[in-house]
Amino acid sequence: MQPSEIHRFLADTAPFCYLDLATLEVVIRHLSVLYCTSEEILDPPTGRLVIIRSGRFSLIDEHNNRHTQLVSGDCYGYDALIKPGVQSDRLVCEEDGLIYRLTAEAFHECLHHSGHFKGYFEGLTRRALHQYHEPNTNPRITVKIEDLISTKKVVIAPGASVADAARLMTENRVSSLLVEEEGQLVGIITDRDLRSRVVAQELDTATPVENIMSRSPRCVEKSAFVFEAVLTMSRHNVHHLPVTDRGKSYGMITLTDIIRAQQKHPVYVISDIHHQMDIESLQQSAAQLPALLADLAQQEVPGHEVSHIITLITDALTQRLVYLAQEQLGPAPCRFCWLAFGSQARMDQSINADQDNALLLEREVTEEAAEYFAKLADFVCSGLARCGIPLCPGNIMASNPELRLSLDGWMRKFLNFIHSPDAESILGSVIFFDARGIAGDLSLVAELHERLQPFVVQNSLFFFHLANAALERTPPLSMLRNFILEKNADGESGVDVKKRGLSLITDIARVYALSAGISTVSTRERLQRLMQQKILDEKDGQNLLDAFEVIANLRWRQHKQHLSPAGEVPPTGEVSSHRPSNLINPQQLHVLQREQLKDSFQVIIQAQAALRLRFCRDL
Amino acid sequence: MAFNWFRQHENAMAPVLKKFNSTPIPDRTTPITTCPLLVLDLETTGLDASKDHIISIGWLPIRQREIILGEANHHLVTCPVSVGQSATIHGVLDSDLKNAQSLHDVLTDLLERYAGYIFVAHHAPIERAFLGSAIQRCFGGKAKLTFIDTLAIEQSRLQRQGLALSQDALQLRSCLQRYGLPESAVEHHALEDAYGCALLLLAQISRSRFSVGEILRQSN
Numbered sequence: 001m002q003p004s005e006i007h008r009f010l011a012d013t014a015p016f017c018y019l020d021l022a023t024l025e026v027v028i029r030h031l032s033v034l035y036c037t038s039e040e041i042l043d044p045p046t047g048r049l050v051i052i053r054s055g056r057f058s059l060i061d062e063h064n065n066r067h068t069q070l071v072s073g074d075c076y077g078y079d080a081l082i083k084p085g086v087q088s089d090r091l092v093c094e095e096d097g098l099i100y101r102l103t104a105e106a107f108h109e110c111l112h113h114s115g116h117f118k119g120y121f122e123g124l125t126r127r128a129l130h131q132y133h134e135p136n137t138n139p140r141i142t143v144k145i146e147d148l149i150s151t152k153k154v155v156i157a158p159g160a161s162v163a164d165a166a167r168l169m170t171e172n173r174v175s176s177l178l179v180e181e182e183g184q185l186v187g188i189i190t191d192r193d194l195r196s197r198v199v200a201q202e203l204d205t206a207t208p209v210e211n212i213m214s215r216s217p218r219c220v221e222k223s224a225f226v227f228e229a230v231l232t233m234s235r236h237n238v239h240h241l242p243v244t245d246r247g248k249s250y251g252m253i254t255l256t257d258i259i260r261a262q263q264k265h266p267v268y269v270i271s272d273i274h275h276q277m278d279i280e281s282l283q284q285s286a287a288q289l290p291a292l293l294a295d296l297a298q299q300e301v302p303g304h305e306v307s308h309i310i311t312l313i314t315d316a317l318t319q320r321l322v323y324l325a326q327e328q329l330g331p332a333p334c335r336f337c338w339l340a341f342g343s344q345a346r347m348d349q350s351i352n353a354d355q356d357n358a359l360l361l362e363r364e365v366t367e368e369a370a371e372y373f374a375k376l377a378d379f380v381c382s383g384l385a386r387c388g389i390p391l392c393p394g395n396i397m398a399s400n401p402e403l404r405l406s407l408d409g410w411m412r413k414f415l416n417f418i419h420s421p422d423a424e425s426i427l428g429s430v431i432f433f434d435a436r437g438i439a440g441d442l443s444l445v446a447e448l449h450e451r452l453q454p455f456v457v458q459n460s461l462f463f464f465h466l467a468n469a470a471l472e473r474t475p476p477l478s479m480l481r482n483f484i485l486e487k488n489a490d491g492e493s494g495v496d497v498k499k500r501g502l503s504l505i506t507d508i509a510r511v512y513a514l515s516a517g518i519s520t521v522s523t524r525e526r527l528q529r530l531m532q533q534k535i536l537d538e539k540d541g542q543n544l545l546d547a548f549e550v551i552a553n554l555r556w557r558q559h560k561q562h563l564s565p566a567g568e569v570p571p572t573g574e575v576s577s578h579r580p581s582n583l584i585n586p587q588q589l590h591v592l593q594r595e596q597l598k599d600s601f602q603v604i605i606q607a608q609a610a611l612r613l614r615f616c617r618d619l
Numbered sequence: 620m621a622f623n624w625f626r627q628h629e630n631a632m633a634p635v636l637k638k639f640n641s642t643p644i645p646d647r648t649t650p651i652t653t654c655p656l657l658v659l660d661l662e663t664t665g666l667d668a669s670k671d672h673i674i675s676i677g678w679l680p681i682r683q684r685e686i687i688l689g690e691a692n693h694h695l696v697t698c699p700v701s702v703g704q705s706a707t708i709h710g711v712l713d714s715d716l717k718n719a720q721s722l723h724d725v726l727t728d729l730l731e732r733y734a735g736y737i738f739v740a741h742h743a744p745i746e747r748a749f750l751g752s753a754i755q756r757c758f759g760g761k762a763k764l765t766f767i768d769t770l771a772i773e774q775s776r777l778q779r780q781g782l783a784l785s786q787d788a789l790q791l792r793s794c795l796q797r798y799g800l801p802e803s804a805v806e807h808h809a810l811e812d813a814y815g816c817a818l819l820l821l822a823q824i825s826r827s828r829f830s831v832g833e834i835l836r837q838s839n
Contacts, residue, residue, distance in 0.1 A: 001693040003814035005801050005803045005811070019752065030689060032688060034685050036823045036825075054799065054801065098800070
């Protein structure tokens, strides 16, 4: 028997939470507990792992500098245990506290027993963002039939002709129909029945459905598990099962529904989007996004790839909406291109991004044509909002008439920014310099860029202001390398990793890229191109890329917590009032993540200094 | 049988107690941090050592300022009477004691392993009285027990600071809170309380370089 308090603490603390009960008991039997007073220095432990239970500690390097802070739950001394001979920093107590010390034998026993435990420390010694996760339990086993099928029930009467049945199937793009008489399910008919019992038998297409339908088919209750449906299907060799709701006919589940449910993959979501014929169905497709993200989160897909996927889905929704708008309004009166700005343009959209878009028209248009594009813009913007991408509070949207301009109109707008720049107009206009064509005639964007290019490069006053705008905000790091916390409206404090992290890197990359005439808008690509062209040196560029990735990953890690497990996600159609925030509380980060975040902020501070030197003098 | 019993009684002390009593504890000038300590806590059927019985014992040793969890021990002890109303305090029921060990075995283990240790308890007079009379009954002699009392240390510390003490200021839980030490969710469990007492002692002796003598003086 052991003190329950120690047990409870370790069971809640990574990586000990990954151990099974028996191993945890062994760990506790090999622990000792020590009380440390402030300013007490602990020499590098020989052959023991230190676990901070309470108080505050710092590491001291060989020059007696105090760096990394350790708090409750942090470990120390693992490097020497994993790689004998490694010199550890000394530990100094800053504020009275308790530490646990674990024997080397028990530590190695844990490494041996648990892959997660081992992975955790390997991650720490690599000083990489360690990504540990719970063992993946398969949620699919618990998925119920009602989670899978659409509520749309397609029904035909037994007296209808097989020709009617075929038409009904085609219209509804389904492969089977429920046959109901006075609300009672009497049979089902599938496209295979039409093939083998009608066409192959050369029956008349006026034959009533009841002659060829399968009578009293096996049914499954909508509250049953999906695997039950699979069992029934394979036992009776059928691909379609009517679904009942407490005995009453409810809908149909097909083998395809089940297979599709197992392929929650961006490709399927995107192809699904491109098949939808109305806003409601599009909304349903978009509602898959949270489940998809939860899946990506579970598979530990890194932050920047997730952003890329979110962008692809927003692109697909936009493209489909532009298509559906034209279906409704008729063909456009002239060539046009739907533009995305900001994070969608840069392909690093996060789950909480709102819309930033506009229309670029081939030429100045008549009032009638202007009316057409106003309707198209409204259709697409409100459609995107219904699919879960909120309207832009700053009204940077195609539905704003000032952002539906001809090529010449956009040229004037940009030249205005470029030629008479002042700090304020620049701040408001930077967003337009990250633009990407999404739908319509993409060659219009290329044309705009080409015409604009000569006016942009070599305009040092413009870059002076642009660079100043990029230097307006700084990373939230004090001179002493402490985090500067801010509070949001909900009273939570932390550091805003978007405004004072990711955006700063984006701004820096934009200034350099525009000055070098680089047309790509993705921040990562911009930095890579800048390195290739030797405008940024290899080391600085790589540091910025790393910082960008570290911060994006931390933000994604934060946003992940807002995703409920796959299968129980609210539809994105309803914009939740509590959107994932960009505010990260450093105290909730692991000690190494905190240090990496500080390192990343430091990189930005240096890059900002370099930017100032390059663009903000001699004026 | 009767003869044997008579002889044991006549011969007074059992060898295990003799050995315990003949092992010296560290000199009074020894720093407390280097002195081997055994923190222990008893749960009993009442407060009178002459009538009431021990029902459980928890202990953990401290060596070189470290609580050694590998030697943490908790024993339920067979009790000749019903735990009665005391069950409401310590939560040990008569039925739990079915598989309990005999007091004789538990104390033999304690005396064999921890000869030369100074004992530590929170409100030590209780532990001293119960342990003393139990050892007397089992081994036919008086044990030389030296106790540090964390409650008395805390009391004199607070009084030195001139603080008015509230009724429960000296309870183990209040003391742990004062030092910002983790508290157990379970109270009146011999091992849980012994662990709390051990943490308290480590905190109490952390600030100054106390000798064994000074600590013992504060304990009485």
